[in-house]
Amino acid sequence: MSSIQIIPSKLKGHVKIPPSKSLCHRAIIAAGLSDGVSNIENIILSDDIIATCSGMEALGAKIEKEDNRFIIKGSKELRPKRREIDCIESGSTLRFLIPIALLTGEKITFDGRGRLKSRPLTPYYKIFKNQNIYYSSEEGLPLTLQGRLKPGNYEIEGNISSQFITGLLFTLPLLDGDSKIIITTELESKGYVDLTLDILNSFSIKIENNNYKEFFINGNQKYKAINYYVEGDFSQAAFWLTAGILGEEVECTNLNINSLQGDKVIVDIIREMGGNVAIDGNIITAKTSKTKGIVIDASQIPDIVPILAVLGALSSGTTRIINAGRLRIKESDRLKAITTELSKLGADIKEQSDGLTIHGKEKLKGGTVSSWNDHRIAMALAIASIKCTEPVIITGSDAVKKSYPEFFKDFSMLGGITNEWSLGREY
Template sequence: MKYLKINPSSLCGKIKIPPSKSMSHRAVICAGLSEEKSVIDDIIFSQDIIATCEAMKALGISIDIVEKNLQDYKKIYIEGRKKLKLINNSIDCKESGSTLRFLIPIALLTGDKITFKGSGKLVERPLNVYYEIFDKQGIEYSNHNGNLPLEVKGSLSHGEYKVKGNISSQFISGLLFTLPLLKGDSKIIITTELESKAYIDLTLQMLKTFNIEIENNNYEEFYIKGNQKYISKDYKVEGDFSQAAFWLVGGIIGEKISCCNLEMDSLQGDKVILDIIKKMGGNIKIKEDFVEVSKSQTKGIVIDASQCPDLVPILAVLGSVSDGTTKIINAERLRIKECDRLKAITNELKILGANIEELEDGLVIQGRKTLNGGVVDSWNDHRIAMALAVASIKCTESVIIKGSNAVSKSYPQFWNDFKKLGGNIHECCVGK
């Protein structure tokens, strides 16, 4: 089996942050639901974005690549349809939770029988929110002992939807994409405190960009008028703060890194990484169009991860080499991501020599000056792989990562960028 070996070295330089995966999903979907042609600029075809594009094609949407540059950024034309037309009744969402949960209600606009497939951890990730809606509305569905593949046939009805706020916001976004196209008005009632509000903000922002209006009543109720129309739009995807977080931490524990292609007025929840680094005492300069960080000794703090769960793996790395204690709380939902991220990051950082304890809904980390090194596993999770790569900066010995290709899920160019910033990596074989 091939592994990636990283010899410890400090990262330094300037990097263009890839486009937001969250915004890319949303732009592709909204453009596909519009009636004419849209141009979406700065798309990187990670495995998740490929899954969403292929899903939209299965619903009759035309997507063409019209430009490609040396950094693998693409411009695409999307020819939307007034009425979706099922071209392929089997949609493979690969390992993308966003694709699956966004597209299920959208696909019901066709009224046809459709099968949703997936791979990896996605096969068993919960869909109970939709099952409850299907039962209530008499929509036919079947699955494999609660897992994918899911076969569904029927049409959503306008009306009142009650959804818990402490489950994935992807379910709410899926309904927000779909309900404006129904004949009557609808309302989504959030029955518990809504977590990951920023992801709902991103959905509402993209919907507004494409002419869809939603009334947000303090994240407790969403009012959706029916018979709305998506209008095509040319849109450039902004940089991804969740990906920038790896390089920002890399600069704090390395030498100096400047991150370009970031919007300082972005609604992305993971922009909070800037505030977290400040609170931990990191050297950070925020300019109009880039963020610069430089080597500094950070201190442990308490981090509430309820609104920024994707930051937990890289924040665990930063906590592992900070002074004092870092405590990450309200992170229980990480157990149903691409892997159980709390268990994964705890296990692998322990192998590297970190003093880290796994709690039911978080982590407690006692910082050390350095880590050791060793053979670790990505758990087939892109964020675990990237976090472990950054951890290598503070190791005294090499770090060997099994499953390093997991980064293709969200950031296919990660290892090229790692090398560009001075990372010393090469493939190797371990065992038979």
């Protein structure tokens, strides 16, 4: 486990935003299910993406890496090369690949590490029971499966995770018959479902979306190989845009302002809080601003809550983050994690069952904080250091490898002053 010491300083400059992790997962999987060779450009090997590549290779795809480009030879008829898939700590990998593995009819075991071992899989257990698919346990990972998915009606709750819906959207078009996904509650994280539908359409898979309440899926479809460029990740840009507001001018490149990513709303939220954000093509620039607290509905944007909590802690007035209960079942209990650690830095923040109430201050004090082995907590705390009066030490700082391995390199490039040391990797 690594720790990093940050000497408070204002960040300034320009940074190329890494590719969208959400789109990387989806493009790799779609290419792996295609008949032919796809070129996927602008991919960075974070731990989560390594997990998805390894999983798709286990199921029969061939993946070659050239710089930041992947050449993927798909396998329209999956034949497992390995019977065990290590999802590391990637919830997307686990939930996307479980139904895909059930295309093979073979016995396959999924495993993982950390909190992934206990993250909920209940919607899939219900499907396994309904379709008489063998599965080994309802107590998390390892999970062994054997059986085949059948076409038909699938009822899924929309307020646990959209990842279950995405897993089925990838798989059901390949079945020998038509299917329907029925969403039994209000669908949260619609933006992630939009990303899935867009990727599927790019790879020639057609799905009818009835107002996010039902999805109609024709069977016997085929994925067609394509060349695909992965756009920049707005959930990662959120850290640097906040850094620009709290520090000096930060310019973020490689962003698509017409993106379907739900986290694109970070631009609107910062502006509503009084922040100065300018858009010029694929460049978004945030400039030093005095911001004020607002009410933020997090139901569609769970991934940017930690950095929004930092911005709220350093804005005048009160910021309330609501409809964020699902953050308790992420890589950490993110509501508890960000409340605990920002409090150590001197923030006035309190957690509710499904949100946060934050009374802003002009400055925080600094101190030693923990990442909770959560990449987004680590990055949010690093940005909070900009407004601290004393150094910030983040233990478990290497958690950023999950999504953004170069985060602290980019942090230093923008003027951040860091000292890093390793205590030996822990899981």
